[in-house]
Structures are given as C-alpha cells and as structure tokens.
Amino acid sequence: MVHDETPDIRLEGLTIGYGKTAVVSGIDATLPGGKISVILGGSGCGKSTLLKNILMLNAPLAGRVMIGSHDLNKLDRRGKHCLRQRMGVLFQDGALLGSLSLGDNVALPMREHTRLDEKTIRERVLDKLALVGLEEFYDYYPNELSGGMRKRAGLARGMVMDPPLLFCDEPTSGLDPVTAVELDQLLLELKKSFNMTMVVVSHDLDSMRTIADHVIVLGAGKVLYNGTREELETTTDDYLRRFLDRRAEERTSPRLTMPALDYKVMKRDCSKYLGEG
Amino acid sequence: MARPGAEGDSAAMMNSRRQHFSPIAHLGDATLRFVGDTGAMFLFLLESTGRIFSSLGQFRKTIQQIYFIGVKSLSVITLIGLFTGMVIGLQMHYALAKFGAEGFLGAAVALSLVRELGPVLTAIMITGRAGSSMTAEIGVMRISAQVDALRVMDINPIGYLVSPKLAASIICFPILTAFFDLVGMAGGYLTGVLLLGGNGGTYTYRIQAYMKLSDVTGGFIKSLVFAVVVCTVCCFMGYYTHTRRDAVGPEAVSQATTAGVVTSCILILLSDYILTSLLF
Structure with a gap:
C-alpha cells in the first residue's frame, strides 16, 4: 500500500534519559515525512533511548514528540493504540517471539488487530516474507535462523500492517557486509514503493551514506548535527569529521604502559602447544 | 526486587548508601x-484478570497453557500423589494400630490429603515445574526486547503473556489437586490394605462416612487461591526482571526464577495457614 500522506516527526525541546538522569538534552529536530532519517552516534550516546521515546516505550523527561499533529504526551489510551498500530518496528536483533514460528510471528499483529480470515492473513504474511526473501522459512522458528534472517523477519513483521511509519534499531549491526548492503537496498526499495517515513538508528556510516536523506548526530549529551546527509559530508566540525572519517582522537601518551604478559605466570603450562617449548 | 520503574531513582540510591550504616534505614x-x-x-493481578476475556484469541492461548500447566504436570503429580498417599498410609497405620483404630485409616488418609496435603503439595509441585518456567519465559522475553516488541505492536504484554496463564492455572490447579487426592487415596489403599493387610471395604467406607462436602470445598478453595498466588508471583517476577537491583541480563532471569519459586512456596504455606483458620 502506497501512503498518500506520511507524517513528519517533530522533536521539540526533548530531554531523554532514565529516572532523573538525562542522557540527551535539548533535542529540536524534524524528521521529514516520506524520507529516511538516520540517527547516528557512538555507542551509549542515547540513540536507542531516543527511539524508545518516539515509540512511546519511555516517557521524555522534558519536551515533546509530535507525530503529524499529535503530541505523544497528550495522547489518550485510544490514540496511543491507534498510533501504535500504524507503526512498524524492527528491533536490534529482530525481537521475534521465540515460541512462535516465523509465519506466526509476522502474522501476530494481523491476528490481534484485524478481522481478516486465516487464509488472507497467510497470503499477506507470505507476501511480506517474499519481500524480505524468507517465504520458504514460514514454518521455521527464530532459533533456526541466522542473525540476518531474523532481522529481515523482524522487518517483515514491522511491515505486515503496511504502516506509514517504520522504525529500525541498528538494522545492519552484526551483519556481514553483503547482507548489510542487501538490507539497506531493501529499506530504500520500501521507501520508494510505499512512501514511508523511516527512522533508522545506526552507527554504521556506510549504511547512513546509502540510505539517509536526513541525519541527526548525537554525542556528548546533545544534538551535534541535524540536517541533510549532503551537508553532513561537507562539515568542518572536528568531532563530526573524525566520526565520518573514522579517525580516533590523537593521544598524547602511549595507550599501552605495561609490558606483554609473560606466559610463565600462567597456572597451567601450555607453552608446548604454542611452539614455545 | 526494585519497584517497577524505580531505576535511576536518586532517592533509592541514597537509601542503598545509607543502609550500609544504619540497620533502621x-x-x-x-x-x-x-x-x-x-x-x-x-x-498486576487486577490487570491480568481483567484481560482474561479481552479477545477470542485468549481462548486458544489458554488451551495451550492448560496443556503446559495441566497435562504436562500430570505425570509428576501422579508420582508425588501416589508416594505421599503410601507414606501417609504407612505412618497412619502404625499410629492408629497403637490405639486399635486401624479401621480409621481410610478417613485419616483422605482427610489429610483433601484438606491439607493435596492442595499444598500440588501447588508446590506446579510451582517447581510450571511456575519456574513461567518466570524464566517472561524474563527472557523481557531482557531480549520481546515484551517491548509486543508493546509497539499494540499488543498488551500482560494480556498476551500473563492472562492465559492465569486462566489456565485457575482451571488446572483444582483438577490436578483432585487428581492428587484420588491417587493419594489409592496409595494409602496400596499400603494400608494390600501391603499391611487392612480391610479394603472398611478403608473405602470410612472415607465416605467421614468426608464432608466442606472438606472438599475447602480444598477446592485453597487450590484456587494457590493458583492465583503462584501464577501472579511467578509472572510478576518474570515481567519485572529488568528492574532487579541484584543482577542484570541472564543472571537477573535466574534470580527472578529463584525468587518466584521461593516467594510462591512461602505464600502458599502462609495463605494455607490463613485459609485453614478461616475455612475449617
């Protein structure tokens, strides 16, 4: 289903964190509708926490998230239900339910939220599984699949209700380069075919360069960059340049200060197995 | 275990610091x-109860849970029930023989099983077999983001995961308890009559003569209460695995499972005392 109107996601004065501890403060950004926005940043900078706030899994410490004209803080129960049914989510490792087969996992939202008969549900599930190249694995269980297949299955489940909003948490992490590129191509294809608003959390620069229309970079508890991919590539900001060029910060002192471990201190003498005897 | 949503609470952290210095704190x-x-x-119990009849799909999930909690527990309940009945039969026979009252063996075995041992031992056995796996299952789902996945699919995790288990427990516990009682009485018959030479007719007659309806309903009420206690405690511990203060990740699941089983057993015995005081 191609969506005629896909909503923007606006983050207004948003402060996110856990308990009373802020992780990122003062986020003001618009994730444009019908485009792929990539939230970029180092490990532990708050990318996934931001995603959880947009998905209504965590409440913001301050500020608000607007999806279209809806303020998520002010949505009533019914509004939240309706909005969630229009969101698809791919979790970091797929988060498939281990006790259900792949087909049942993908069919789950349809069984819970629609009045469709089993035959139609099966057809639509097979269609979505074919989209991610897994139609032959309908009866397989998640533990019988590789990491990449689980991610693709998670994407099929996220897509099964034809949502106008798709959120992906680290879709390419832990995948081999070929599978990662395939997944990126799939996201681009989905955006083109269905005109979806996509938000992708990632620290994969290659993936960002392939799919992103809009980029937000988080770091040091704030938004370091908010704009298009093209503008990001020409930035002169030192931190962003190092991040984009994959350069580590220059250190004034050597990192290793201790001599290599003498294996004679080992409790078990293994020297003959290492050709040292 | 920490209160739900209490992580990062500075007041709680202050408290945990103070507790090293002050036993009162x-x-x-x-x-x-x-x-x-x-x-x-x-x-948690209120919400899971309210969602038992939330959709037609709950019926299919409840049937699956009845199979897991009830049918799969049958063999262990048979074994434990049989040996419990046999041991009671043996002990009671020697005790009653001292007063020349061996004829009351059937009544003694049946009453101790129906009023007390049947509901309690059945509940403890199901806690060990099914309760622990309820906690572990939900705990693993919690730490691997499957519960979050349910929430973002707009599927209430408590309704999806806990309510069918609660409904199945309420159905299975009384049936398994009745089964335990019957097998236990057969075990008592085995030792008291077949092995020690008691009178079979007297054994069964005394059961019928001394057993009142209130004994059976008392045992039935106990098993219902235990079903709610075991299912709620075990599912609650699994559901809030991620807020535990004593461990994280897989270790939190194992700690939650242990806590679920231990707390359930303690609450079974505590509520058993209260119910016995009120019912009999």
Missing part, C-alpha cells in the same frame, strides 16, 4: 520496597 528501605512490590503485584 535498611529495615525502612526493605519495608518500602515490600509495600511497593505488594501494591504493584496486586495491580
């Missing part, structure tokens, strides 16, 4: 957590 902290957990558990 430690006691106060523990009391607050106990009250908080009890309240949260009660709300």
Whole structure:
C-alpha cells in the first residue's frame, strides 16, 4: 500500500534519559515525512533511548514528540493504540517471539488487530516474507535462523500492517557486509514503493551514506548535527569529521604502559602447544 | 526486587548508601520496597484478570497453557500423589494400630490429603515445574526486547503473556489437586490394605462416612487461591526482571526464577495457614 500522506516527526525541546538522569538534552529536530532519517552516534550516546521515546516505550523527561499533529504526551489510551498500530518496528536483533514460528510471528499483529480470515492473513504474511526473501522459512522458528534472517523477519513483521511509519534499531549491526548492503537496498526499495517515513538508528556510516536523506548526530549529551546527509559530508566540525572519517582522537601518551604478559605466570603450562617449548 | 520503574531513582540510591550504616534505614528501605512490590503485584493481578476475556484469541492461548500447566504436570503429580498417599498410609497405620483404630485409616488418609496435603503439595509441585518456567519465559522475553516488541505492536504484554496463564492455572490447579487426592487415596489403599493387610471395604467406607462436602470445598478453595498466588508471583517476577537491583541480563532471569519459586512456596504455606483458620 502506497501512503498518500506520511507524517513528519517533530522533536521539540526533548530531554531523554532514565529516572532523573538525562542522557540527551535539548533535542529540536524534524524528521521529514516520506524520507529516511538516520540517527547516528557512538555507542551509549542515547540513540536507542531516543527511539524508545518516539515509540512511546519511555516517557521524555522534558519536551515533546509530535507525530503529524499529535503530541505523544497528550495522547489518550485510544490514540496511543491507534498510533501504535500504524507503526512498524524492527528491533536490534529482530525481537521475534521465540515460541512462535516465523509465519506466526509476522502474522501476530494481523491476528490481534484485524478481522481478516486465516487464509488472507497467510497470503499477506507470505507476501511480506517474499519481500524480505524468507517465504520458504514460514514454518521455521527464530532459533533456526541466522542473525540476518531474523532481522529481515523482524522487518517483515514491522511491515505486515503496511504502516506509514517504520522504525529500525541498528538494522545492519552484526551483519556481514553483503547482507548489510542487501538490507539497506531493501529499506530504500520500501521507501520508494510505499512512501514511508523511516527512522533508522545506526552507527554504521556506510549504511547512513546509502540510505539517509536526513541525519541527526548525537554525542556528548546533545544534538551535534541535524540536517541533510549532503551537508553532513561537507562539515568542518572536528568531532563530526573524525566520526565520518573514522579517525580516533590523537593521544598524547602511549595507550599501552605495561609490558606483554609473560606466559610463565600462567597456572597451567601450555607453552608446548604454542611452539614455545 | 526494585519497584517497577524505580531505576535511576536518586532517592533509592541514597537509601542503598545509607543502609550500609544504619540497620533502621535498611529495615525502612526493605519495608518500602515490600509495600511497593505488594501494591504493584496486586495491580498486576487486577490487570491480568481483567484481560482474561479481552479477545477470542485468549481462548486458544489458554488451551495451550492448560496443556503446559495441566497435562504436562500430570505425570509428576501422579508420582508425588501416589508416594505421599503410601507414606501417609504407612505412618497412619502404625499410629492408629497403637490405639486399635486401624479401621480409621481410610478417613485419616483422605482427610489429610483433601484438606491439607493435596492442595499444598500440588501447588508446590506446579510451582517447581510450571511456575519456574513461567518466570524464566517472561524474563527472557523481557531482557531480549520481546515484551517491548509486543508493546509497539499494540499488543498488551500482560494480556498476551500473563492472562492465559492465569486462566489456565485457575482451571488446572483444582483438577490436578483432585487428581492428587484420588491417587493419594489409592496409595494409602496400596499400603494400608494390600501391603499391611487392612480391610479394603472398611478403608473405602470410612472415607465416605467421614468426608464432608466442606472438606472438599475447602480444598477446592485453597487450590484456587494457590493458583492465583503462584501464577501472579511467578509472572510478576518474570515481567519485572529488568528492574532487579541484584543482577542484570541472564543472571537477573535466574534470580527472578529463584525468587518466584521461593516467594510462591512461602505464600502458599502462609495463605494455607490463613485459609485453614478461616475455612475449617
């Protein structure tokens, strides 16, 4: 289903964190509708926490998230239900339910939220599984699949209700380069075919360069960059340049200060197995 | 265990620092957590009860849980029931023989099983077999983001995961308890009549003569209460695995499982005492 109107996601004065501890403060950004926005940043900078706030899994410490004209803080129960049914989510490792087969996992939202008969549900599930190249694995269980297949299955489940909003948490992490590129191509294809608003959390620069229309970079508890991919590539900001060029910060002192471990201190003498005897 | 949503709470952290220095602060902290957990558990029970009939799909899930909690527990309940009945038969026979009252063996075995041992031992066995796996299953789902996945699919995790288990427990516990009682009485017959040479007719007659309806309904009520206690405690511990203060990740699941089983067993015995005082 191609969506005629896909909503923007606006983050207004948003402060996110856990308990009373802020992780990122003062986020003001618009994730444009019908485009792929990539939230970029180092490990532990708050990318996934931001995603959880947009998905209504965590409440913001301050500020608000607007999806279209809806303020998520002010949505009533019914509004939240309706909005969630229009969101698809791919979790970091797929988060498939281990006790259900792949087909049942993908069919789950349809069984819970629609009045469709089993035959139609099966057809639509097979269609979505074919989209991610897994139609032959309908009866397989998640533990019988590789990491990449689980991610693709998670994407099929996220897509099964034809949502106008798709959120992906680290879709390419832990995948081999070929599978990662395939997944990126799939996201681009989905955006083109269905005109979806996509938000992708990632620290994969290659993936960002392939799919992103809009980029937000988080770091040091704030938004370091908010704009298009093209503008990001020409930035002169030192931190962003190092991040984009994959350069580590220059250190004034050597990192290793201790001599290599003498294996004679080992409790078990293994020297003959290492050709040292 | 920590209160739901209490992570990162600076007041709680202050409390945990103070408790090293003051036993009163430690006691106060523990009391607050106990009250908080009890309240949260009660709300958890209310929500899971309210969602038992939330959709037609719940029926299919409940049937699956009945198979898991009930049918799969049958063999262990048979074994434990048989040996419990045999041991009671043996002990009671020697005790009653001292007063020349061996004829009351059937009544003694049946009453001790139906009123007390049947509901309690059945509940403890199901806690060990099914309760522990309820906690572990939900705990693993919690730490691997499967519960979050349910929430973002707009599927209420408590309704999806807990309500069918609660409904199945309420159905299975009384049936398994009745089965335990019957097998136990057969075990008592085996030792009292077949092995020790008692009179079979007297054994069964005394059961019929001394067993009242109130004994059976008392045991039935106990098993219902235990079903709610075991299912609520075990599912609650699994559901809030991620808020545990004592461990994280897989270790939190194992700690939650242990806590679920231990707390359930303690609450079974505590509620058994209260119910016995009220019912008999």
